[in-house]
Amino acid sequence: xxxxxxxYWRGKLTPDEYHVLRQKGTERAFTGEYWNTTERGVxxxxxxxxxLFES
Numbered sequence: 186x187x188x189x190x191x192x193y194w195r196g197k198l199t200p201d202e203y204h205v206l207r208q209k210g211t212e213r214a215f216t217g218e219y220w221n222t223t224e225r226g227v228x229x230x231x232x233x234x235x236x237l238f239e240s
């Protein structure tokens with residue numbers, strides 16, 4: 186994920202995604218889109234597409 190330049194990542198990611206993936210940020214607890222979901226799914230990295238976990 187680090188072989189791309191900053192302009193690439195700013196164009197690919199939303200501001201919140203950029204903050205988390207490129208600036209070591211985090212979102213406030215209990216505020217994300219999926220924090221309380223009960224749906225089954227596969228969660229992937231927005232930077233590289235790798236599967237992070239399934240629920």
